[in-house]
Amino acid sequence: MTILSTVTIIIVVLILLALALAVRIIKQYEQGVLFRLGRVLGARQPGLRVIIPFVDVLHRVSLRIVTMPIQSQGIITRDNVSVDVSAVAYFRVVDAVKSVVAIENVHAAINQIAQTTLRKVVGQHTLDETLSETDRINVDIREILDVSTVDWGVEVTLVELKDIQLPDSMKRAMARQAEAEREKRAKIINAEGESLAAAALGDASDTMMAHPLALQLRNLQSLVEIGVDKNTTVVFPAPLMSTIGELGSFLAREAAAAAPPAPTPTTADSPPKPPAAANGASKPDSVRLL
Numbered sequence: 587m588t589i590l591s592t593v594t595i596i597i598v599v600l601i602l603l604a605l606a607l608a609v610r611i612i613k614q615y616e617q618g619v620l621f622r623l624g625r626v627l628g629a630r631q632p633g634l635r636v637i638i639p640f641v642d643v644l645h646r647v648s649l650r651i652v653t654m655p656i657q658s659q660g661i662i663t664r665d666n667v668s669v670d671v672s673a674v675a676y677f678r679v680v681d682a683v684k685s686v687v688a689i690e691n692v693h694a695a696i697n698q699i700a701q702t703t704l705r706k707v708v709g710q711h712t713l714d715e716t717l718s719e720t721d722r723i724n725v726d727i728r729e730i731l732d733v734s735t736v737d738w739g740v741e742v743t744l745v746e747l748k749d750i751q752l753p754d755s756m757k758r759a760m761a762r763q764a765e766a767e768r769e770k771r772a773k774i775i776n777a778e779g780e781s782l783a784a785a786a787l788g789d790a791s792d793t794m795m796a797h798p799l800a801l802q803l804r805n806l807q808s809l810v811e812i813g814v815d816k817n818t819t820v821v822f823p824a825p826l827m828s829t830i831g832e833l834g835s836f837l838a839r840e841a842a843a844a845a846p847p848a849p850t851p852t853t854a855d856s857p858p859k860p861p862a863a864a865n866g867a868s869k870p871d872s873v874r875l876l
Contacts, residue, residue: 607639617682619645629682647682656700665712670751675700676744684739703730720747
């Protein structure tokens with residue numbers, strides 16, 4: 587009985603061990619590549635899979651998108667400016683069999699070719715193009731990587747330039763350039779404002795010439811604005827003083843026109859002659875009014 591029990595236990599243990607070696611579980615985001623005696627039998631879908639121990643080998647390949655940072659690369663642009671550019675690439679395996687059979691380490695291979703492609707593409711552009719046309723550079727890098735990785739069963743979904751480091755001297759030069767550009771725009775805007783203001787003043791002067799009272803109304807408005815500040819000194823504009831003089835002359839003319847006319851002297855009622863001078867001096871022929 588003892589020997590039989592021992593044998594039974596050994597058989598059960600061997601069966602459990604065989605099951606442990608034969609059963610494989612493939613997760614939902616994975617795909618299995620089955621090798622039997624060194625030959626590829628094909629891909630295995632997610633789920634519970636049974637293989638022959640010591641005969642079959644099952645490689646699991648993840649189908650999820652992988653985020654791979656591309657370390658900073660020292661690159662000389664087409665206009666001979668040294669920059670450090672880093673990027674990030676996103677790729678995923680679309681053919682599990684090729685990713686296992688065609689290349690030894692797909693992640694290391696993509697990392698190396700991404701660095702090389704980054705230096706190649708950025709080196710073909712000037713500094714201004716690298717800073718302003720990042721979208722086009724990203725597309726160029728992705729297209730080149732897709733051509734290289736299609737035989738590995740890998741698809742590069744996205745490449746983005748992450749950081750561009752410039753030398754300090756170039757940063758100062760770009761800052762001076764930006765400052766000069768802003769000063770130029772400020773001067774242009776100021777000149778345009780002066781031109782618009784001059785045109786508006788010209789239109790206003792034409793209106794005031796056509797309507798003289800408009801200038802007087804503007805002067806009165808200026809006096810109102812001065813009076814708001816409660817100043818003890820009031821400054822009258824020169825046109826207003828001349829207007830006051832003209833107004834006085836106008837009132838004098840109106841008063842003279844309203845007065846009755848003086849009676850006309852006749853021969854019978856002639857004015858008396860002035861008496862002769864006491865000292866016997868002769869009367870002057872005319873009197874000049876100064």
